[in-house]
Amino acid sequence: MEKNRLEAFSDGVIAIIITIMVLEMKVPHGHDFEALKPVVPVFLSYILSFIYVGIYWNNHHHLLQICKGVNGGIMWANLHLLFWLSLFPFVTGWAGEKPFTVLPSVLYGSILLLAAVAYFILQRLILRAHGRDSKFAESFGNDIKGKLSMVLYGAGIGASFFSPRIAALIYIAVALMWLVPDRRIEAALYHDKNNDSHPPA
Amino acid sequence: MEKNRLEAFSDGVIAIIITIMVLEMKVPHGHDFEALKPVVPVFLSYILSFIYVGIYWNNHHHLLQICKGVNGGIMWANLHLLFWLSLFPFVTGWAGEKPFTVLPSVLYGSILLLAAVAYFILQRLILRAHGRDSKFAESFGNDIKGKLSMVLYGAGIGASFFSPRIAALIYIAVALMWLVPDRRIEAALYHDKNNDSHPPA
Amino acid sequence: MEKNRLEAFSDGVIAIIITIMVLEMKVPHGHDFEALKPVVPVFLSYILSFIYVGIYWNNHHHLLQICKGVNGGIMWANLHLLFWLSLFPFVTGWAGEKPFTVLPSVLYGSILLLAAVAYFILQRLILRAHGRDSKFAESFGNDIKGKLSMVLYGAGIGASFFSPRIAALIYIAVALMWLVPDRRIEAALYHDKNNDSHPPA
Amino acid sequence: MEKNRLEAFSDGVIAIIITIMVLEMKVPHGHDFEALKPVVPVFLSYILSFIYVGIYWNNHHHLLQICKGVNGGIMWANLHLLFWLSLFPFVTGWAGEKPFTVLPSVLYGSILLLAAVAYFILQRLILRAHGRDSKFAESFGNDIKGKLSMVLYGAGIGASFFSPRIAALIYIAVALMWLVPDRRIEAALYHDKNNDSHPPA
Numbered sequence: 001m002e003k004n005r006l007e008a009f010s011d012g013v014i015a016i017i018i019t020i021m022v023l024e025m026k027v028p029h030g031h032d033f034e035a036l037k038p039v040v041p042v043f044l045s046y047i048l049s050f051i052y053v054g055i056y057w058n059n060h061h062h063l064l065q066i067c068k069g070v071n072g073g074i075m076w077a078n079l080h081l082l083f084w085l086s087l088f089p090f091v092t093g094w095a096g097e098k099p100f101t102v103l104p105s106v107l108y109g110s111i112l113l114l115a116a117v118a119y120f121i122l123q124r125l126i127l128r129a130h131g132r133d134s135k136f137a138e139s140f141g142n143d144i145k146g147k148l149s150m151v152l153y154g155a156g157i158g159a160s161f162f163s164p165r166i167a168a169l170i171y172i173a174v175a176l177m178w179l180v181p182d183r184r185i186e187a188a189l190y191h192d193k194n195n196d197s198h199p200p201a
Numbered sequence: 202m203e204k205n206r207l208e209a210f211s212d213g214v215i216a217i218i219i220t221i222m223v224l225e226m227k228v229p230h231g232h233d234f235e236a237l238k239p240v241v242p243v244f245l246s247y248i249l250s251f252i253y254v255g256i257y258w259n260n261h262h263h264l265l266q267i268c269k270g271v272n273g274g275i276m277w278a279n280l281h282l283l284f285w286l287s288l289f290p291f292v293t294g295w296a297g298e299k300p301f302t303v304l305p306s307v308l309y310g311s312i313l314l315l316a317a318v319a320y321f322i323l324q325r326l327i328l329r330a331h332g333r334d335s336k337f338a339e340s341f342g343n344d345i346k347g348k349l350s351m352v353l354y355g356a357g358i359g360a361s362f363f364s365p366r367i368a369a370l371i372y373i374a375v376a377l378m379w380l381v382p383d384r385r386i387e388a389a390l391y392h393d394k395n396n397d398s399h400p401p402a
Numbered sequence: 403m404e405k406n407r408l409e410a411f412s413d414g415v416i417a418i419i420i421t422i423m424v425l426e427m428k429v430p431h432g433h434d435f436e437a438l439k440p441v442v443p444v445f446l447s448y449i450l451s452f453i454y455v456g457i458y459w460n461n462h463h464h465l466l467q468i469c470k471g472v473n474g475g476i477m478w479a480n481l482h483l484l485f486w487l488s489l490f491p492f493v494t495g496w497a498g499e500k501p502f503t504v505l506p507s508v509l510y511g512s513i514l515l516l517a518a519v520a521y522f523i524l525q526r527l528i529l530r531a532h533g534r535d536s537k538f539a540e541s542f543g544n545d546i547k548g549k550l551s552m553v554l555y556g557a558g559i560g561a562s563f564f565s566p567r568i569a570a571l572i573y574i575a576v577a578l579m580w581l582v583p584d585r586r587i588e589a590a591l592y593h594d595k596n597n598d599s600h601p602p603a
Numbered sequence: 604m605e606k607n608r609l610e611a612f613s614d615g616v617i618a619i620i621i622t623i624m625v626l627e628m629k630v631p632h633g634h635d636f637e638a639l640k641p642v643v644p645v646f647l648s649y650i651l652s653f654i655y656v657g658i659y660w661n662n663h664h665h666l667l668q669i670c671k672g673v674n675g676g677i678m679w680a681n682l683h684l685l686f687w688l689s690l691f692p693f694v695t696g697w698a699g700e701k702p703f704t705v706l707p708s709v710l711y712g713s714i715l716l717l718a719a720v721a722y723f724i725l726q727r728l729i730l731r732a733h734g735r736d737s738k739f740a741e742s743f744g745n746d747i748k749g750k751l752s753m754v755l756y757g758a759g760i761g762a763s764f765f766s767p768r769i770a771a772l773i774y775i776a777v778a779l780m781w782l783v784p785d786r787r788i789e790a791a792l793y794h795d796k797n798n799d800s801h802p803p804a
Contacts, residue, residue: 005614005664011206012618015213019221020622022287024630027225031299036308050287054280058273061206072661076782079657086625086653098634107639179277212407216414220422223488228426232500237509251488255481259474262407380478413608417615421623424689429627433701438710452689456682460675463608581679 003070006078010060013082017089018053021046024093042096045108048175049092055178056085056115067126074129077122084115105160105167112171113153120146149174204271207279211261214283218290219254222247225294243297246309249376250293256379257286257316268327278326282319288312306361306368313372314354321347350375405472408480412462415484419491420455423448426495444498447510450577451494457580458487458517469528476531479524486517507562507569514573515555522548551576606673609681613663616685620692621656624649627696645699648711651778652695658781659688659718670729677732680725687718708763708770715774716756723749752777 025042028035060081067074091111095104123143156170226243229236261282268275292312296305324344357371427444430437462483469476493513497506525545558572628645631638663684670677694714698707726746759773 002664002668005610007206008209008611009614009618009660011210012213012615013622015210016217016619016622018283019214019217019287020626022290023221023224023626025291027291027294027298029298031295031302031304033304036304047284050280050284054277057210057280058276061203065203075661076657079653079660082621083650083653086622090625090628090630093630094634097630097632101634103634103636103639208407209410212411213414216411217418219484220415220418220488223492224422224425226492228492228495228499230499232496232503232505234505237505248485251481251485255478258411258481259477262404266404409608410611413612414615417612418619420685421616421619421689424693425623425626427693429693429696429700431700433697433704433706435706438706449686452682452686456679459612459682460678463605467605 003064003067006070006075007064010064010078010082011057014053014057014060014085017085018050018057021049021053021089021092024089024096038097041099042093045092045096045099048172049088051175051179052112053085053088055175056081056119059119059178063123063126067130069129071129073125074122077118077125081115081118081122084111084118087111088115100164100168102160102164105164106157109153109157109160109167109171112174113150113157116146116150116153120150145177149177204265204268207271207276208265211265211279211283212258215254215258215261215286218286219251219258222250222254222290222293225290225297239298242300243294246293246297246300249373250289252376252380253313254286254289256376257282257320260320260379264324264327268331270330272330274326275323275330278319278323282316282323285312285316285319289316301365301369303361303365306365307358310354310358310361310368310372313375314351314358317347317351317354321351346378350378405466405469408472408477409466412466412480412484413459416455416459416462416487419487420452420459423451423455423491423494426491426498440499443501444495447494447498447501450574451490453577453581454514455487455490457577458483458521461521461580465525465528468532470532473531475527476524479520479527483517483520483524486513486520489513490517502566502570504562504566507566508559511555511559511562511569511573514576515552515559518548518552518555522552547579551579606667606670609673609678610667613667613681613685614660617656617660617663617688620688621653621660624652624656624692624695627692627699641700644702645696648695648699648702651775652691654778654782655715656688656691658778659684659722662722662781666726666729670733672732674732676728677725680721680728684718684721684725687714687721690714691718703767703771705763705767708767709760712756712760712763712770712774715777716753716760719749719753719756723753748780752780 025039025046028039088111091104091108095108098104120143123146152170152174156167156174159170160167226240226247229240289312292305292309296309299305321344324347353371353375357368357375360371361368427441427448430441490513493506493510497510500506522545525548554572554576558569558576561572562569628642628649631642691714694707694711698711701707723746726749755773755777759770759777762773763770
């Protein structure tokens with residue numbers, strides 16, 4: 001029961017985050033293409049962030065499905081993850097309003113990185129609570145996809161300083177890596193096909 | 202259980218969309234009729250969008266009620282539908298602030314069309330997962346109402362270029378078609394009365 | 403199950419309405435009492451609206467608790483109620499920003515009246531679906547409290563034209579009538595003590 | 604069942620509060636450090652408030668877990684708590700926009716204090732409904748942590764008048780007191796280890 005309320009609360013927060021992000025797309029004051037133009041980059045960054053939050057919801061969903069009990073540490077690790085996710089609307093709005101500028105791109109990548117770290121910690125705590133040798137530990141294996149994402153977010157942050165466009169491409173690539181269930185990539189990443197980090201359900 | 206969380210998450214997102222749309226109705230700075238005037242068209246577009254989101258919630262509700270299991274494809278098709286629905290507040294606000302202008306009317310119709318396509322894809326995926334010959338496939342039949350809506354949204358988008366008022370009438374007509382359970386129209390649309398696309402519950 | 407999803411969706415919408423109302427209290431640009439002053443009437447109207455939405459949630463809660471099944475009519479009557487409730491943030495913000503002016507006071511009362519009418523229709527539909535002679539019909543009795551509220555909202559709207567302050571007092575009085583479970587008033591209003599319109603749980 | 608709906612509604616409201624607080628962090632108009640600067644104090648006050656709302660959700664969670672039934676008094680005491688929590692976004696935004704100024708600091712502390720009082724009342728009502736000698740009463744014991752918090756909030760309000768920085772330190776200290784489960788402090792505070800006010804789950 002306790003786990004259900006954690007799930008329901010997380011769902012609520014993630015549902016609100018994914019929806020209020022759209023409020024960063026301000027209704028234009030004119031009614032022609034010229035007026036719509038500044039909304040376009042905000043819309044594009046909205047699409048990317050929507051996909052990212054969708055991926056987090058999806059993964060969070062699987063993580064908690066396998067998890068059985070909740071303790072204080074898991075509760076706070078979960079809130080820690082929600083904290084970084086809650087900053088998505090802000091960085092999405094900024095990256096969209098000042099497209100391809102250094103600082104917004106750095107910040108966008110940093111929030112992605114910090115959310116990934118928070119997810120990693122949450123996964124670790126659930127793993128510890130369930131024992132390393134459990135079916136749970138197996139199914140999350142060495143989580144190469146998660147670790148690779150963190151490296152790529154770092155690369156994106158670094159790339160922002162000389163080319164925010166390349167940083168944007170990296171952020172898009174990571175999202176696609178999670179979104180597209182490419183069997184060949186998965187086969188290359190994992191020693192064992194059954195060690196699939198986040199099974200597609 | 203997995204399906205329940207998908208349902209709960211969708212309910213959350215739809216509940217937020219339907220509610221934050223009202224934030225596009227900005228509190229007037231004056232306190233007389235003159236000050237209230239610009240809010241009126243936003244209010245009217247809010248009513249229409251509220252009905253549309255209500256119809257989607259209603260239909261989504263029935264679709265998932267019959268559906269039994271959720272896979273990765275259904276999950277993402279559902280998020281895809283929520284994505285287009287999440288743009289309702291934006292297009293509602295714009296169409297309300299610049300009533301009967303070409304581009305806002307085109308965009309409003311486009312979001313309606315894209316949401317309808319997303320719903321169609323979701324329905325298709327659930328249909329495929331449950332087998333074409335199942336009771337589920339029957340109950341969604343040939344879905345003439347859904348297909349007719351898409352044609353009418355397209356007509357509305359086209360009409361926007363010469364008369365946004367006619368486009369608005371078309372968008373209202375489609376909403377009424379879903380809202381009013383007119384038995385004669387239904388009888389004319391469907392070969393078999395039992396093939397009712399979205400039973401009124 | 404169907405009823406549960408209606409309940410959950412309504413809870414979601416009401417939870418969002420009651421919370422986003424606070425966004426009408428704009429953060430002051432200064433940091434002294436002078437800067438805080440214009441927020442005070444918005445805060446006061448927020449308190450009143452919070453209590454009203456709380457009462458609706460409470461009553462809606464009881465209404466659906468007794469109700470057993472949901473049909474299309476009940477679903478739409480429920481959305482109709484949520485529609486008027488969703489306008490609370492707007493009228494609360496306006497009445498708070500232009501305190502004791504005619505039109506905002508008229509509109510505030512009108513939304514209260516329309517929400518009450520919507521609640522009455524929903525109650526009627528549930529009553530009809532469950533049969534007039536059922537325990538349900540009994541427990542909602544003649545609903546004098548609900549009818550009296552509608553008369554008082556009407557009186558408040560009328561009073562707004564010559565004294566918005568008196569209108570405000572009427573709106574406050576109706577809220578208190580629902581909030582304070584005064585046994586003597588209840589005894590005077592109902593022929594039979596068991597005909598209590600909305601049992602305090 | 605009734606308790607579940609109270610829980611779900613509270614979760615919804617708390618999830619919205621914790622998420623819309625981030626809307627007070629306005630997207631900067633520039634794209635350099637200078638433009639980001641005014642967001643920093645809002646961000647810091649957001650962190651503190653996020654932790655506070657997290658603590659409330661956590662404690663509320665435990666309180667209702669032990670509680671068995673819900674009556675009218677508990678329902679309204681719960682709404683009363685949600686009311687004060689709903690003002691967190693406002694005071695967080697103000698304290699963040701005018702960092703270390705007297706009135707915002709006083710108001711921030713006052714809302715903390717009023718929410719604590721509301722929580723205390725809710726706890727009292729649940730305690731009364733379950734009998735003083737129950738396991739429930741025991742597990743909430745003399746609640747020294749809760750009472751100490753109220754004293755410290757009062758001290759913070761007082762300190763605001765001569766040094767808002769010290770007030771901020773006090774508010775942070777109280778949050779840490781709840782966040783960090785320091786066994787030594789707990790041992791010093793409670794006569795009996797089993798009288799732990801809010802067990803860590």
